[in-house]
Amino acid sequence: MSRPQEPHRPFLPFGNPFRRMSPKGSYLSPKLLALLNTFEETLQGRIKNLRPVGRDDVLRLSWMRFAMDTLCEIHTDVKALITALELPVSDWDDKWIDVYLDDSVQLLDICIAFSSEISQLKQGHLFLKCVLRNFGDTPAKQLERARSSADGWKQHIAKKNPRFDNCFSAMDVLAEKLDLPKIKNSAKGRILMQAMYGVKVVSLLVCSIFAAAFSGSTKKLLNLQVPETFSWAAAFSELQAFVNTEIRSLHSNGRTTILKELEAVDTDVKKLYPIVQEEGNTVEAQALENSISDLGKSAEKLSDGLDLLAKDVDKFFQIVLKGRDALLGNLRISGNASNGVHRVNIKVGSPMVR
Template identity: 30%
Template sequence: MMQQGSSSSFWSLGAVIPHFSLNRSGSGSPKRHPVLQEFETKLVEKFDALKEAGEELGFLSIDWLLQALSVVLSTHSSVEALIPNLTFPLSNRDDKWVDEYLDDSAKLLDVCNVLKEGISELEQYQMLVQVAIRNLQVKECGKDANFYRARNALHDCLAAIKMKDTEYKQGHARSKLESCSSMLRTMGEKLVNPKVMEAVKGNGFLNAIYGAKVTTIFLCGLVVIALACKPKRPLVNLHVSNQCLWASSLLSLQQRVKEETDKRKNKGSIALLRELDNVDVLVRRLYEVVDKKVNERSLFTNTQDSEQLSFLVEELACTSQNLGRGLAPLEECVNELFRLLIASRIALLDLLSSAKEK
C-alpha cells in the first residue's frame, strides 16, 4: 500500500517531469565541508554525463534510463556512506529531519514495488509480442491456426497499450503509477531548501540528503514516465537552491529532456519509452496486415504478401529484442535501490540507538 499524508515525501515518484528552477538569494554560501564538496562535484559530473548520453542514446531510451538509475544508486550509496561519520549531535532538534528521512525512505520502498510491477507489465507485453512472432515465423504456410494465434496475441498487445492509455479516465481506478504521480506532485510543492546553517551541519549530510531528494524525484520520475503512457499530470515546479553546485547542470539536463518529450508527444507517441514506442508502431502495422488477411481468408498465399509479412515480422523481432534486453537490468536497478534504502535505514537507526545509549 502506498503511504499517504506525509508532510515531506521526497522519495515519491510520478508520471511527470519535474520542472526545476534556481532559487537565487543574496546571502553568501558558507564554506563547504570537503565531503560535501566532493559529493556535489560528482553530482555535477553525473548530470553533465547524463545529458551527453541522452544526445547519443536518446532520452528515455532503456540504455539512458539505466544510466539515470545508476546516478540515483550512486547518490544513495554516497548518502549511506556519510551516515556513520555524522559529527553533529542527534538531539531533539534533529528529530524532524530524522523522522522525515525514515518516513520518506519508507515511501520509496513502496514506490520500488510499484516500479517493479510496471516493469512486470512490460515483460508480459513482451511475451505476447514473442508469441505473435513465433507463430508468424512458422515455415508451414498451410497452418492457418498460427495466423489466428498471432492475430490474437497482437490484439492483446494493442489492448494492453490502450488500457494503459485510458485507465485514468472516468470509471477506472487510478493506477499505482498515477498514485506515484500524485505523491510526487504533493512532495514537489512542499520541498524546502536546506537553511544555510542546516546545510553545513556535521559533514554536510543534510545538504547531501537534499541532493538525493531532487536527484531521485527527477530521474526516477522519468522511469515512471517511461513505464506509463501519455502522462496526464502537468509539470511539477520545484525550486532548487543556487547554493548547490549541481543546480545549473540539473536545470540544463531537465530542459533537454523536456524538449525531447514534448517533441515526442507532439508527434503522437503513446509510449515515451523509445523501445516500447517502436514496438507499438510495428505491432499496429503487423496487426492490420494479419487481421485483414485472416478476415479475407487469404492467408499469404502469394509471394508478395509473404515477403511483406516476413519483412514486418523480422523488423518486429529485432525491435522487440531491444525492448526485452533492457527490462531485466532495469528491474535489477530498482531492486538495488530497494536494498540501498533498507541499508540506509538500518545504518541510521543503529546510529540513533548508539547515541541514546551514551
Template identity: 35%
Template sequence: MRCTQKVLFSCGNPFKALFSEENNACISPQLLSLLNNFETSLRVSITELVPKGDDKNDFLTVSWMIQAMHSLCETHQGITTLMTTDLDLPVSDMEESLIDMYVDMSSKLLELCNAFTSELYRLNHGNMLLKLAFGNPEVFSLSHIDRWRQHMASKNPSIQNCGEVLSSLVESMNHHHHKKVLVRALYGVKVKTLYIFSVFDASFTHSSKNLLYLTIPEEMEEVPWGQAFMELQNMINPEIKKTFLSDRFAVIRDLEAVESGVEKLYAAVQEGWDPNLSVVEPLKQLVIELSGRFDLVSKETSCLLETMVSAREALCESLWTKIKSDDADDYVRIVCE
C-alpha cells in the same frame, strides 16, 4: 498536453539560511570538504545524464533509463556513506528529526520504486505475448497480437498513484530549515531523485501531468550541481512536451519501435499477407532485446531500493544505540544518587 511546471519552493526558500556565507563559515573545514566532494560528485553524475550530440531524444530510450536509475543508485549509496560513515556523527548532532526526514523520504521513494518495478513487469508481460505470437511464423495468429493490444491498453493502478506521491515529496522540501551539512546534501539527492522519477512517471503514464520543473534559488547558484541540474531539465522537459503533442505510439522510443512494427505487421496480415521468417525474426529479436533492457532497469531499481533500505536500517540502528546509551547513563546516574 501541457508540460506542468511544479515549483520546488512555493512556500518560501529554506536554502536562504542554509546556503548563506555565514552558515558556511560555521562549518568545519573537514565537514566542508566532505560536503564539497559529495556535491561535486553529484554534479558529475547529473552532467552524465544530459543528452549529448544532435539527438536530444536520447533520454527517451531504455538505455537512458538504465543509466539514470544506475546513477540514482550510486548517488544514494554516496549519501548513505556520508550519513553512516564519513560524517560519523552521533545522533544528538544529527537530530532525530533528520532521521525522520530520511525515513519519510525513503518510504515514499520505495513506494515509487515498487510502482516502477510493477510497470516494468507489466511491459515485459506484453513482450512475452509477442514472443508467443512470433514463436512460429508458419502458424502466426493475430489472436496473440489482440491479447497484446488489450494488455498494453490496460492501466497500472500503482503507476497512476505516483503523481500524488511525487507531489507530497516536493511539498515536504518546504518544511526543512536545518542548517546541517547532511541536510544540505540530502536536498541535492532529493532534487535529482524526484526529477528523474518524474521523467519515469511521464514515460510510463504517457502524460506530462506529473513532470516536475524544480527551480533552483539564487542562493544555491554556488553549489556545484545546480547549473548541471538546470541544464538537464531545461533540455529534457521541452522534448517531453513535444513528444506528447505528436502521434507516437509510445513515449519510450524502444517500445515505440516495437509497437510500430507490430501494428504494421498486424495490418499487413489483415490484408491477406502471410508473414515469413525474414520479416518476423527481426521484430522478434527487437522484442527480446527490449525485454533484456527492461530487466536491467528493474535490476537498477532494485539496487536503489536495497540501498535506501540499508540506509534506513543503519540510521535506525544509530538511533537505537543512542537510546540504549542514554538509558544506561540514566541508570548509572540513578544508582550513583
C-alpha cells in the same frame, strides 16, 4: 498505457530553501567545508554525465539504466558523507530524522510502482512471443492466432497500472517537502540537510522522467527550480530542460508510447497487423517474413532491456531500504526511537525484497 493529455503543472518551490538553514554565526570549519565541496563537486559531475548525448537517447532503456545507476551512486555518496561527518544518530535532530524517513518511504513506493510497471510490460512480451510462434502452424490458423495475440498485446499495453497512482502520490509528497527544516547551531546538520536536498532533487527529477516514460503522460513531469547558489544548479537545470523538452515534444507529436524500445515494438506490430488481416492465400510471403523478423528483433531488445532495468531498480530499492533500516537500527540502539518513527510495510514475496 496512454492517457489523456493534461495541462502541465510545473512545480515551483517558493523562496530559497536554504534561506532559513543558515543561522547567524554558523561556521563551517575547513574540514567540513572540504567535505561539502567534495560531495557537491561529485554530484555536479554525476548530473553532467546524466545529460543524454543526443535527443534520440532520451527515454531509451540504456539511458534509463544509467540514470538509475547514477541514483544508486548519489545515494551511496550521501551515506559516505554521513559517515565522514562523524555525526552520531543520537545527535540527529528529530526533524532531520523525519526528513530522511519520509523521503525514503516515498522512494520505496516509487520503486515498487516502477517494478510493477516493468513486470506488466514483460507480461506483454508473452503476447509478442505468441504472435511469432504462431507462424509455424498452417496458414489459416497461424494468421488467426497471430491476430488474436496482436490484439491481446495492444489491450495489455493500453491497460492502466493502478500502482502508478501511488507513484504519483509519492512524487507529490517529495515535491511538496523540498523546503528543508531550520538548522539551529549545527554546522554538521547544515551540511547533512544541504546534501540531502541535492540527493532529493536529482532523485525526484529522475523519478518524474521514469513516470513519463512508463505512463506515456507528461502529467507529472516536473520543473524544479534550484537556487543558483549551488555549484551543481546549472548542470541540473540544463539536464532538466534538455530531457523535459524532448519528452514533451514526443508527447505533443501524438506518441502514445514514448519509451523508445516500446515504440519500436508498437511500430512493428502495426506493420505486421495489416498483413495478418489478409486471407491466407493473399499474404505476400516476403513482406510477412520481413515483418516477423523485425518484430522478433525489437521485441527481444525490449525484453532484454527491461530485464536489466528491473535489476537496476531493485538495486536502488535495496540501497534506500538498507539505509533506512540502518538508521532505525541505530535509533533503537541509542534509545532515540519513538512512537513517531515512520514504518514502511512491504509485502513478503515482493520481487524487490531480499
